[in-house]
Amino acid sequence: MSRLILILVCLLSTTVALAASTAPALGLNDVYFGEALYHAYQGEWFESICRLDTELGQHRRLDEPALDSLYPHLGQAEFDVGDFELGYRMHLRAGRAISAVIEGKVEEPRKNAAIYRLARLYFQKDQPMDALQALERIRGKVPEPLRDDLEFLRAQVLMANGRFEDAARTLKELQGAKSLEGFSGYNLGIALLQGGKEQDGREYLDRTGQLVSANPSTQAIRDKSNLVLGYKLLDENAGAGAKLVLDRVRLTGPFSNRALLGSGWADANQGEFERALVPWSILARREVTDPAVQEALLALPFAYGKLQIYGKSALLYGQALESFGKEIDKLGASIASVQEGRFLEALTREELKQDSEWVVKLRNLPQAPETYYLMELMAAHDFQESLKNYLELTELGKRLVAWEGDLDAFEEMIRQRRGYYQPLLPEIDQAFKQLDSQMRLRQEQRIRIEKRLQAMLTAPRPDYLATAKERVAREEIARLEQLAPKNAGGDGTAERVARLRGVISWNIATEYDRRLTEAFDDLDSLIRETQRLKQRYASFVRTRQAATQSYEGYDETIRSQREQIAAAREKVTALLPRQGKILEAMAVDELTRRRERLEQFQVTARFAIADSYDRANKAQAQKRVGQ
């Protein structure tokens, strides 16, 4: 049984790898798109959808989306978000996953691969009509590795829709497919049987039952073919043929218990009760929770009875009765345990989720006795789908609780920011206003100087470039010149003053070019400083805006988020127990069915014990009479 579950778990886990195997064909242009793929490649569908949705949302709000880095990936991103939703098992008819996948603007093979996944999802969710409709949308090229699997799925879907002839036609074409070795033959056999072609169906089952392969999956399906064919023959009282076929089933495979049981019945059918003891004795020593083993516990003493070994028969009936009693108690405890919610607790254990073989490990949990009887149920699709929903709802519930905590933290952060910035900002704004006006003034001065210097390139004005000392000296000379006429007496003062003026004018005129160059150098330096000042100014403005934005404008968003989270939590809280009840009901139904079966066996065993004792007594009496 463990092996059966393991095969199932391994195959189920392949769905992650199959979905979303999409790498950007022309290199990555958007790093966040790459991040969404990173999550998708790991089967983290929630994170991948969320990341891609955020990116697509931002992209759609842009004024010029063509300049966005996501733009080259837009078609693929829109397709992928739908494909990821399929990975997250969201396939609602009106959902965007379907329209994204079916109307996706991507190359044919990728689109067809996604439609295949959609059809498979429908099929797994027991919606074969929808699955067929999805498959009919596949046009053109299909990725090579998927071709056989697609046709195989098509055949299964056709069978589920009752179109056995079409299914058989499809399966016949798959007979050479190595990856489906055994599976195509077995399903073809079943399709033919269901389509009324009894002889052909048996032939394919027989052929599949004789395959030679080292592949565990092929071996399992080979066993299954033999089991189905063997029981069919048994049903028709063809004991010899049934024995031949059932004995092909491996003694260690997942179908070995029922094969051993059937093999014994095939012997019994031919009146070979002694031979029937062999498979039934092997079976009776196996795990007692298996229904075939439980039946063997009755069949074995029945065979001894037929062989007129009544004492042994009565003893074995007694042992069976004891064993059934124990199992019935165990089942009763398990039903109570399930109804008390322990089953769901066991299914949602964190340590199990870390392990890909968790279904197998579950069996070994001491506090989960019910799982002994539920291994097969837990491997069934209906149960798996419901369980996945339950686990995902649990996960969503946890996320929502965590987000409420995040919103609390955000509000606290905003409160602290407001408390810090609000008292500071008026003072800062005041100081900034003063600085701002000073800056504007200096800026205007700089512009004036620049204009004047530019004008001096065409109309030289040496006096503009006089130094401060020269200006003072010229003012002093002007004052002296005003005084000079009063003292005109030929002492040479006027000449001296004129000479001084001449010296200054000479210096200003001769040094004009150098001074102009220096003035332009100084202007460049001033421009650089002004630029730096502008940058700091802009940085300050941004920081100032960021300060306000760090605490203003969030109230409405947070309030709306809170409302949405509360509404979602309410829904999850309502759905989770309902989903849990379905799982519990499935488990209780299964356990009850098994208990009722054992109770019937108990009644049978009690009558059989009495009958065996009677026969033993009669035999002894006859023996005594004979003696």
Added chain:
Amino acid sequence: MNKVLKVIVVAISVFLLTLPAYAETAKEQGAQQTAKAEVKKETAKDPVKQDLAKEQIKGLDEQVQEIKADVLSIATQLNRLEEKLLYPSDTQIAIFVSVAGAEKFRLDAVAVELDGKQVAHHLYTYKELEALQKGGVQRIHVGNVMTGEHPLQVKVMGKTEGGADFQRAESFKVAKGIGPKLVEVVLTGSKTITVKDW
């Protein structure tokens, strides 16, 4: 007695024959046929109850899908809010890790230091490594820094294809401007670490 047991055999063979066509879904279903057959055997007794249960399961499944869509929408809005609140574009810096090239190697860990402080240290699982090798990009750090240049050190540990341990560290300068700064650390085989500005 014999009759009772024969009836059991007949019953088993009947359901074994009638179910496979529906139960087979894929390779795995070959294995799980048993479970389904058992369940169907029971439910077949009461088809009305079975249909009701199926309808109930389907209805619930649709509701679960609806709530998933609702929660995803909330998550997207929260992403935006978180980014705006915690990592405003003026100061945001995000560091990504990707793997390039054909050289096969096993990446064990990546450590990132920004401005001399360790901001990320990640140990890789097999699934994460596989996702990187397929072309996924991991966001290893998101934080806030001032505009200007910042030293970035990346340390990578792992095993080469031959099984030898390797450890490599590279230093870079990251120039933070006004907008968000996105830096991709590209690991090309076990020997080359480069940085790509986005």
